[in-house]
Structure formats: structure tokens, C-alpha cells
Amino acid sequence: MRSPSTLRPALSQATLLLVVLLLAASGCRSSGDPPAEPSEPENPMLPLPDGALLYYDDRGGITDSTRIVVRDEAGWEEAWDRATALRSEPPPRPRVDFERHMVLVAAAGRMRPGDRIAVDSAGVRTERTTEDEEDVFEVILRTIEGCGRLQTDIHPLAIVRLPRFEGRVSFVERDVAQDCGEDA
Numbered sequence: 001m002r003s004p005s006t007l008r009p010a011l012s013q014a015t016l017l018l019v020v021l022l023l024a025a026s027g028c029r030s031s032g033d034p035p036a037e038p039s040e041p042e043n044p045m046l047p048l049p050d051g052a053l054l055y056y057d058d059r060g061g062i063t064d065s066t067r068i069v070v071r072d073e074a075g076w077e078e079a080w081d082r083a084t085a086l087r088s089e090p091p092p093r094p095r096v097d098f099e100r101h102m103v104l105v106a107a108a109g110r111m112r113p114g115d116r117i118a119v120d121s122a123g124v125r126t127e128r129t130t131e132d133e134e135d136v137f138e139v140i141l142r143t144i145e146g147c148g149r150l151q152t153d154i155h156p157l158a159i160v161r162l163p164r165f166e167g168r169v170s171f172v173e174r175d176v177a178q179d180c181g182e183d184a
Contacts, residue, residue, distance in 0.1 A: 045121040045140055052160045054094045054103070058116065060157035061085025065109035067141075069169045071102045079105050083157055094161075102164045106141050106171070107157035114146020117156045124165065137165040138172060145177045 061082050070076045076096055083105060084090035096103055108117040121140045126133050139162075 045123040045125075045138065047121050048119060048160060048162070052162060053119075053158065054096075054161050055083065055091070055159040056157070057083070057087075058111075058113075058154040058156045059086055060107060060155045061087075062105070062107035062157050063110065063155045064107065066105065066107040066157075067171045068105040069102060070105065071164065072098055076103055079103065079159070083107075083159060096161055098164070100164055101161050103159060103161055104139060104169070105157065105159050106139075107155065108143055109155065110153050111143075111156055112146070113152060113154055115154065115156060116144050116146065117158050118142045118144065119158050119160045122162055135167050137162075137167060137169045139169060140172050140174060142174045142176050145175070147178055 061084055068075075068079055070079050073096075076098070077093065080090075080093040104119060106117055106119055108115070118141070119139060120142050123138060124135050125138050127136045
């Protein structure tokens with residue numbers, strides 16, 4: 001017969017082995033479902049930095065609902081010329097360092113006075129498919145319906161400068177209606 005001092009290490013090893021086996025067994029699921037992946041926090045959508053808005057106009061030269069991503073000087077010149085085409089004296093085109101930045105043009109199409117479009121936040125998020133992951137630059141656009149009662153058309157557009165991103169850019173549209181009261 002073993003003495004109590006020789007039983008204690010054997011008992012501790014057996015207990016440890018039992019605990020390990022129980023922990024391993026508790027991680028298995030009898031339903032056949034794959035184990036849940038650890039949850040990752042969503043990439044935050046950040047408000048636009050100061051100075052990001054390069055131009056806003058509701059009499060823009062782009063009359064269709066349009067989303068344009070510009071990553072080079074030639075594309076910027078073309079987009080600026082289109083955006084300011086209806087101006088008798090267009091403002092000078094802002095300088096953009098396309099090594100570090102890209103430009104987004106968001107035109108709302110035909111709307112009524114008081115309506116507007118706003119690029120209010122952006123960020124990179126990871127889009128997962130069953131086989132792959134892709135980083136996507138997501139831009140939140142808000143189209144705000146004003147309380148305008150005039151029967152004339154406007155064509156709001158916003159041009160913003162954001163950090164350069166080489167991948168896909170996704171625009172998420174959010175419509176917002178203002179509370180105009182009962183008289184609207």
C-alpha cells in the first residue's frame with residue numbers, strides 16, 4: 001500500500017487530466033454546429049474630419065444621382081468641371097494630393113429647395129463571405145428632405161476629400177425626412 005505522500009501526486013495528475021478532458025468535452029457540441037467564431041468589434045464609422053468638404057452646391061452641374069470615386073488628377077479635373085458646369089464663374093479647383101487622398105462626389109439628382117445631401121461618415125470595414133474577406137471603404141450618405149414648398153428643382157452635390165483607399169468603396173444611403181409640422 002502507498003503512503004499518503006505518494007498518493008497525492010498521482011491524485012493531482014489524475015485530477016488534472018480529468019479537468020482537461022472535461023474542459024475539452026465541454027467545448028464540443030453535440031449538434032454538429034461549428035464552434036462560434038470570436039466576436040470582433042465592428043470597424044467604427046467616423047465622422048468626416050474638418051476640411052473634408054471641398055465643395056457643396058445645390059445648383060450643381062451633375063443633375064443625375066451619381067456617386068464618383070476619384071483617385072487621380074485627370075479624374076479630378078473632369079469631376080470638378082462637371083460639378084461646376086452651371087456656374088458662370090466656377091470657383092478654383094481645390095488641390096488634392098492623390099498619393100494620400102481620394103475624392104468622393106455625391107450628387108443627389110433632382111430634389112426640391114431645402115433638400116440636401118451630406119457625406120457624414122466613413123470608415124473601413126471587413127466584409128466576409130463564405131470563402132474570403134475583403135476590406136471595403138464604406139461611406140454613409142444622408143439625403144435630407146427639407147420642408148421646401150417651392151415647385152422648382154435643385155440638384156444638390158457634395159464633394160469630399162478622404163484618406164486614399166485602393167479597394168472597393170461602398171455607399172450606404174440613408175434618407176432623412178425633417179419634421180415640417182402639419183403645414184408642410
